[in-house]
Amino acid sequence: MRRQFSSYAIGAFSLAALTFIPAQAADNAAIKEKASVCSGCHGENGISQTENIPSLAGQPDQFIQWQLVFFRAGSRKNDQMQPIAEEITNEDIRNFGAYFAQMAPPKAEEDKDPDLSKKGAQVAVGRRCASCHTDSFAGTKAVARLAGQREEYLVKALRDYKSSQRVGGGGAAMADVAYHMSDEEITAVSHYLAYFK
Ligand code: HEC
Ligand code: HEC
Structure with a gap:
């Protein structure tokens, strides 16, 4: 399997290669079976x-597809995800995108620290998170959903962008954002988003 797909270097990828055709196979038995691994x-x-493992339900289709492409190409590094992504075909990537995107997103539980959320809300306004992630923080296209995501994963993701451990697509948008954030801001905004309703 691995050898068969190793010819897909990242250079072979363009937006044209992943034309984001709605995958009609998304709800069929085959993709459900494959998703049981996930x-x-x-x-x-x-x-x-x-x-430290993110929820995938309700993430935008394109965001999921791109992250799988990044893991497979090795431009996003993670010991758990990379070996899995290396086995995934383009068709599977399209199907996984559609499959997880149509699932009901995680519901935020009761916010036990509203004061921290208030600080986080100020950070989100000041750093204009919603300008890309949308007002509902549901994400769009290649921009991630943040609302209801696991709090400690959001912290980890922001720290990874800040330290350049994670290099996203889309012209380094997140590196530019995270680089200027203090750890206090990261903690507060992650709390706010994890409990965002
Ligand atoms: C052994 C555990 C494991 C399995 C199995 C696994 N993943 Fe992951 N996945 C992870 C971890 C850990 C991360 C977060 C990596 C990081 O911190 O950068 C991740 C991240 C992702 C992301 C990026 C999400 C985001 O919000 O950034 C996608 C998409 C994804 N996985 C899809 C899949 C799919 C599809 C499958 C099944 C084919 C799968 N994963 C199976 C552990 C796993
Ligand atoms: C200029 C547009 C832009 C702005 C402003 C922006 N983001 Fe992002 N964000 C993105 C894009 C694009 C991605 C996907 C990047 C990638 O491929 O890794 C992303 C990804 C993320 C992720 C990773 C989510 C995941 O599931 O892996 C987090 C966390 C995040 N952003 C938080 C924030 C926060 C908090 C703010 C405000 C402080 C913010 N972003 C502002 C564009 C933006």
Whole structure:
């Protein structure tokens, strides 16, 4: 499997290669079967119960597809995800995108620290997070959903962008944002977004 797809270097990828055709196969049995591998870590119904593993349910189709492409190409690094992504075909990537995007997003639980959320809301306004992630923080296209995501994962993601451990697509938008954030701001905004309703 691995050898078969290793010829897909990142250079072979263009937006044209992933034309984001709505995958009609998304709800068929084959993709459900394949997604059972994912639920071991990302949770039943795409809602993660595991520290540092993100929920996938309700993420934008394109965002999911791009992240899988980045893991497969090695431009996004993670010991758990890279070996999995290396086995995934373009068709599977399209199907996974559609499959997780149509799942009900995680529902935020009760916010036990509204004061921290208030600080986080100020950070989000000051740093214009909604200008890309949308007012509902549901994300769009290649921009991630943040609302209801696991709090500690949001912290980790922001720290990874800040330290350049994670290099996103889309012209380094997140590196520019995260680089200027203090750890206090990262903590507060992550709390705010995890409990955003
Ligand atoms: C062994 C555990 C494991 C399995 C199995 C797994 N993942 Fe992941 N996945 C992770 C971890 C850990 C991350 C976060 C990596 C990081 O911190 O950058 C991740 C991240 C992702 C992301 C990026 C999400 C985001 O919000 O940035 C996508 C998309 C994804 N996985 C899809 C899948 C799919 C599709 C499958 C099944 C084919 C799968 N994963 C199976 C552990 C796993
Ligand atoms: C200029 C547009 C832009 C702005 C402003 C922006 N983001 Fe992002 N964000 C993106 C894009 C694009 C991605 C996907 C990047 C990638 O491929 O890794 C992203 C990804 C993320 C992720 C990773 C989510 C995941 O599931 O892996 C987090 C967390 C995040 N942004 C938080 C924020 C916060 C908090 C703010 C405000 C402080 C913010 N962003 C402002 C464009 C933006």
